[in-house]
Structure formats: C-alpha cells, structure tokens
Amino acid sequence: MKLYYSPGACSLAPHILAREASFPVQLERVDTQAHQLDDGGDYFAVSSKGQVPVLELDDGERLTEGPVIAQYIADHAERRDLMPSPGTLARYRVMEWQNYITSELHKSFTPLFHLDLADDVKGTLRGVLRKKYEWLDSRLGENVYLTGDDFTAADAYLFTVTNWAKPVGLGLSGLANLQAFQDRVSARQAVREALKTEGLAA
Ligand SMILES: N[C@@H](CCC(=O)N[C@@H](CS)C(=O)NCC(=O)O)C(=O)O
Missing domain, CATH: 1.20.1050.10 (Glutathione S-transferase Yfyf (Class Pi); Chain A, domain 2)
Incomplete structure (x- = not known):
C-alpha cells in the first residue's frame, strides 16, 4: 500500500496512525505546490483532487480524505484503541x-x-x-x-x-x-x- 503525503501536511495524521498500528505503507512524497511526485510525475494523475493524503490499496483503489483513511488504517490493523468498534x-x-x-x-x-x-x-x-x-x-x-x-x-x-x-x-x-x-x-x-x-x- 502507498500513502501519498507532503511533509507536515494533514497527511501526517494517517502517517502517524500507520506507524502506531504497524500498518505497512510505502511513503510517496508529493510537492503540493507543484502537484508533482518526486520522480516528476503529475500528482493529478494520482488524485484529481490534487490533495494529500491518498491511500493507495494493494488492488490499486485509491482512498482520499484524511479522517477516512485514518479509520481505514485503524480498522484494518484491528486497533480498537485507535478507532473504537463500529456502532459503539x-x-x-x-x-x-x-x-x-x-x-x-x-x-x-x-x-x-x-x-x-x-x-x-x-x-x-x-x-x-x-x-x-x-x-x-x-x-x-x-x-x-x-x-x-x-x-x-x-x-x-x-x-x-x-x-x-x-x-x-x-x-x-x-x-x-x-x-x-x-x-x-x-x-x-x-x-x-x-x-x-x-x-x-x-
Ligand atoms: N478534505 C481533505 C483536505 C486535504 C488537504 O487540505 N490537503 C492539503 C494539505 S493539508 C493539500 O493537499 N493541499 C494542496 C492543494 O489543495 O492543492 C482531507 O481531509 O483529506
């Protein structure tokens, strides 16, 4: 899985969560001013919103919106301290x-x-x-x-x-x-x- 982030941006929150939960993500840095990846690629090709964070799942699906990505990470790592059980x-x-x-x-x-x-x-x-x-x-x-x-x-x-x-x-x-x-x-x-x-x- 990949987490697209920019240093110190709101993507730091899901990055922290991934580390807290020992949830394996490959970090991909984004220049959010130029909307460019480190290899010069166009970030709009990754996300039409042009914003970080994006979590790219192993099947290629891409999830956006930081609070939702954080929930995904905590739920999939089954870390109920980070995100309590649904319905509670x-x-x-x-x-x-x-x-x-x-x-x-x-x-x-x-x-x-x-x-x-x-x-x-x-x-x-x-x-x-x-x-x-x-x-x-x-x-x-x-x-x-x-x-x-x-x-x-x-x-x-x-x-x-x-x-x-x-x-x-x-x-x-x-x-x-x-x-x-x-x-x-x-x-x-x-x-x-x-x-x-x-x-x-x-
Ligand atoms: N609603 C989005 C907002 C994300 C957001 O504001 N990302 C900022 C960094 S904190 C960004 O990528 N800005 C670059 C841009 O808007 O072009 C979320 O909660 O994930």
Missing part, C-alpha cells in the same frame, strides 16, 4: 472530534497559508481559530487525550493541525492543556518516527 458510542466520539478538527480547525488554517490573502482577513481568521482553541483547551481539561486515556485517530489529527499554529502566526499561549497535549503526543515513539521520516525532526 466511543467510536462516534472519535468521529465527532475528527469532524470538528476537519471542518472547524483544518479548513480555517488553510487560507492562512495563502500568501496573497489580505492581512486583515488573516487576523480575523487567527481570532476565530484562537477562540476555538480556547474552547478545545477547556474540553481537554485534565484528559490525557481527546476522548480519555487512549490515543486515537482524532488525537493524531489534532496534533498535526495544531503544529501549523506557529508557521501561520497563531498564538496559542496560555492554553496549558493544549500545550501539555502537544508535548504528550510528540513524545510518542510512532510520532517521533513519523516526524523524523518527514524531515521535521532530528
């Missing part, structure tokens, strides 16, 4: 967070990476994100992870998008629960390996 409330809780992160955080960060977006618009977006993170910090409370003691697919995703705060100038100071969460996740072996492989840590 615990699973809906993880999916509830995945949906929140994708719609409320991930896609509010995206325009902040656009160099041509006006500064005042960026300022407004940072303010919106800061409010959502303040709420999230209060929800995290003393919890080890988003839904309790187990690290799940949602935690890998929150960690990934929260790492974007610094490059886009979003201040998260004073959010102690969130900072503790980021530190806790970054200390996990699978996360350290994923960051190293993507060239984001020594």
Whole structure:
C-alpha cells in the first residue's frame, strides 16, 4: 500500500496512525505546490483532487480524505484503541472530534497559508481559530487525550493541525492543556518516527 503525503501536511495524521498500528505503507512524497511526485510525475494523475493524503490499496483503489483513511488504517490493523468498534458510542466520539478538527480547525488554517490573502482577513481568521482553541483547551481539561486515556485517530489529527499554529502566526499561549497535549503526543515513539521520516525532526 502507498500513502501519498507532503511533509507536515494533514497527511501526517494517517502517517502517524500507520506507524502506531504497524500498518505497512510505502511513503510517496508529493510537492503540493507543484502537484508533482518526486520522480516528476503529475500528482493529478494520482488524485484529481490534487490533495494529500491518498491511500493507495494493494488492488490499486485509491482512498482520499484524511479522517477516512485514518479509520481505514485503524480498522484494518484491528486497533480498537485507535478507532473504537463500529456502532459503539466511543467510536462516534472519535468521529465527532475528527469532524470538528476537519471542518472547524483544518479548513480555517488553510487560507492562512495563502500568501496573497489580505492581512486583515488573516487576523480575523487567527481570532476565530484562537477562540476555538480556547474552547478545545477547556474540553481537554485534565484528559490525557481527546476522548480519555487512549490515543486515537482524532488525537493524531489534532496534533498535526495544531503544529501549523506557529508557521501561520497563531498564538496559542496560555492554553496549558493544549500545550501539555502537544508535548504528550510528540513524545510518542510512532510520532517521533513519523516526524523524523518527514524531515521535521532530528
Ligand atoms: N478534505 C481533505 C483536505 C486535504 C488537504 O487540505 N490537503 C492539503 C494539505 S493539508 C493539500 O493537499 N493541499 C494542496 C492543494 O489543495 O492543492 C482531507 O481531509 O483529506
């Protein structure tokens, strides 16, 4: 199986999951600006969306949308700690967070990476994100992870998008629960390996 990724992009979340679950994937790096593969190939030929992540299955089928890829990996590795059993409330809780992160955080960060977006618009977006993170910090409370003691697919995703705060100038100071969460996740072996492989840590 292949996982198409770009260093530090949202594809880091399924990459972490694959390592957590010892799920074998061959990593294929994508330049998401040029939409090109390392060998110069056209990435649109892999995915007409032009976005990472893509999980290419052994039969050639390609799955897109990070939260869904993460579910596929956890389910196929039968790692119920990463993604609880279908039908259980615990699973809906993880999916509830995945949906929140994708719609409320991930896609509010995206325009902040656009160099041509006006500064005042960026300022407004940072303010919106800061409010959502303040709420999230209060929800995290003393919890080890988003839904309790187990690290799940949602935690890998929150960690990934929260790492974007610094490059886009979003201040998260004073959010102690969130900072503790980021530190806790970054200390996990699978996360350290994923960051190293993507060239984001020594
Ligand atoms: N809805 C998609 C969004 C994926 C996405 O936004 N990918 C970004 C990187 S984080 C990307 O590939 N951007 C390049 C582009 O849009 O051309 C998902 O959740 O997987």
